[in-house]
Amino acid sequence: MDAPIHKHNYNELIKIISDITLEKKECLSFLISFSKKCLIYQKQLKSQLIYLRSGTHLTDRLINSIQGIVEIEKAKIEQKLEQRLQEQERLQKEREDRLEKTIQIVGILLASAAIASSSTPFLLPQQPLKSPQNFLYACIISLIIGFLLTLTILVLLNIVQQFPLKRFKGKGSKDSKR
Numbered sequence: 001m002d003a004p005i006h007k008h009n010y011n012e013l014i015k016i017i018s019d020i021t022l023e024k025k026e027c028l029s030f031l032i033s034f035s036k037k038c039l040i041y042q043k044q045l046k047s048q049l050i051y052l053r054s055g056t057h058l059t060d061r062l063i064n065s066i067q068g069i070v071e072i073e074k075a076k077i078e079q080k081l082e083q084r085l086q087e088q089e090r091l092q093k094e095r096e097d098r099l100e101k102t103i104q105i106v107g108i109l110l111a112s113a114a115i116a117s118s119s120t121p122f123l124l125p126q127q128p129l130k131s132p133q134n135f136l137y138a139c140i141i142s143l144i145i146g147f148l149l150t151l152t153i154l155v156l157l158n159i160v161q162q163f164p165l166k167r168f169k170g171k172g173s174k175d176s177k178r
Contacts, residue, residue, distance in 0.1 A: 006038075105150070108150050108153050108154070109150045112146040112149035112150045113145075114146075115145075116142040116143070116146040119145070
């Protein structure tokens with residue numbers, strides 16, 4: 001479309017230049033030969049532009065595909081990271097629960113031993129400590145009673161934990177808002 005206009009403008013400029021430089025027409029010969037061959041060059045440029053446009057379109061599609069793949073891989077990595085964090089939180093909670101249960105057991109054991117040791121004088125006849133055997137018997141009996149009480153309490157706690165209790169939902173609880 002624009003080729004005849006540009007060629008015409010080019011030829012006009014060559015004419016103006018050749019009028020100015022009358023004696024050096026040999027130097028302008030390459031410009032004149034170019035004006036004759038310019039249509040061939042313009043056709044080649046048009047065909048190459050068509051190939052270039054389709055190539056850039058394919059390149060754009062390739063870039064978009066690569067960006068999509070990168071986003072998918074990024075989402076997978078983030079999902080795996082989230083799963084690892086959740087697993088670590090779960091393991092941390094299990095450790096805290098085990099520690100809490102251990103502390104409860106030790107507390108129950110100490111409380112049971114204290115109860116047993118405070119009730120030992122009622123189980124044994126009150127005599128002054130004439131021999132170390134009475135003291136040893138008192139200690140052994142208090143430990144045995146404390147141990148038995150602890151086992152009994154732990155068995156009862158496990159039984160209670162196996163049967164879920166229905167909790168009453170109050171007006172201010174989180175469950176009642178749902």
